[in-house]
Amino acid sequence: MIRLLPELLAAAAARNPGGDAVVMDGRRMSYAALEADANRFAHALRSHGVGRGDRVALWLPKSPEAIVALYGAMKAGAAYVPVDPNAPPARLAHIARDGEVAALVTLAARAADLDAAFGARAPMRALWFADGAAGGAPRIAGVPGLPWSSLAGERAEAPAAGTLEDDLAYLLYTSGSTGEPKGVMLSHRNALAFVTWAAETFALTSNDRLANLAPFHFDLSTFDLFGAAAAAAALHPVSPRIAAFPAAIAKQWTGEKLTVWYATPSTLGLLLHRGGLATMDLAALRVLLFAGEVMPARLLRELMALAPRARFANLYGPTETNVCTWYDVPSPPATDDPLPIGVACSGDEVLILDEALAPVPDGGVGELWVRGATVMHGYWGRPERTALALQAIEVAPGITDRAYRTGDLVRRRTDGNLEFLGRRDHQVKTRGYRVELGEIEATLLKHPAVDEAVAFAVPDDEITNRLRAVIVLKRDARVAEAELKDHCARTLPRYMVPETIETRSDLPRTSSGKVDRRALAGLEGQ
């Protein structure tokens, strides 16, 4: 019985030692080599006093070293904290402080930026550079960096586990409505409930080759990483060099005959409409999974026509629950109705409740609550946010349990499948990323010239939503749009910086005096 995520890797290395674990940029790393390197990194962490109850941040482009680092962190007993490799250094510094990370893996090439962002003080006690850094290793906030080559001196045998299944495996930072990203705490048990379900449901074997496009701070990557390990299958991460180029990704996935693809509908649309997928050979594709946003029926029909023998499934779940429902697509959708998010999975149970937390009769609209194996432990260091998101509710007559409030409005169809209808707050999706409009607004309001700010989403065929903002300046203040974007880009990830920031003398309001986001987005009457 597997209790911990790194045990998946150890088991794969035992039964398929010579098999490819990671194939990337012309490099091949076998399961035996990945297991040995992860063990070496775990020993190195332990020798710096990093272990159970600690956190190890990763801020580096996708690479085999990043995969060694995340497994090594978990083998040492710590949780890994993957940070958007393209986020500004200030965001990494904020997350490292908020998450009280004990160690950091990054690139020596980024040391100067990080040193500036951390200032005099850094929370970590140990620091590794995955890109070598021979000769005069740089320091970050006084912490000396160790070159990756130093791991060669560590033992390749697995360290004693010393970790329980309810210990944290990873901490994923997501956009927070009050202006600061919040860390979603997920345990080994949480992750394994999903991974075990997925590996079995999609019958993954060591003959599979899994695509990995999702960055490691995006929870879609947990299927790729740990689903591959569960089956001792090969993981084919997309090189950062081509990750923004649909034509190059389509060529890689078909050329390397990848059998399992998991991506957002936005990405699949780009592969099809900009990447030339329709002219390529998809015969190897066995399973195509998608999640993160609503799949347009038309796009799904086009994809299913290209790979008529492949299995297609819609996976649903916020980061706080990983995948908690799925819809196994039976046949190309006949109508343009939204694709359902399906039924509960991963050992979870779903409830549709009204505002008074009473069950909504079948066919009625309510908010989706999730209880069960994949539900997070809470938000790191934010007990009051956790208490709002995780509440003890009556899940059956006389039985209460802790459940996660998703904020998603759903309806159960007569065939039992759930339909997603929208959000009850100001969270939006762009390219599969979840964005709290409030975090953008809070950032704009930190600029000294800004008096009022509102961010809103304009629907877009290719990327789901484009982000825009309107501000009102303080009396006599002046500021250029470029300076405001620059201000946002200093702390927000690039995909959260509004494409336009317009200055107006006042904001449109609804009759109740609230800022009218629908009017701003040009959605009146829709």
Added chain:
Amino acid sequence: MTETPTEAAIRRFLIEEILYDRELKDLSPTDNLIERGLLDSLGILKTVTFCEEQFGITIPDDQVLPDNMESVRAIAKLVEARRSA
């Protein structure tokens, strides 16, 4: 480093519409936009649309590749090639 008018127009567009960052005002024609994580998929779509409209060319999807988009100079070279295509 000298800069062609095409390079200058592309550099101005990138700085004003995509990169935002004041520190990039000195973006050189050969700076790698991809390695530095400056161009994401949306940025690339917008850059291609800009070049098509600004220079009156079409850029086929199968030419929107890392080698053709990795720097201001590479993008300008692609634009020149499409002008004579």
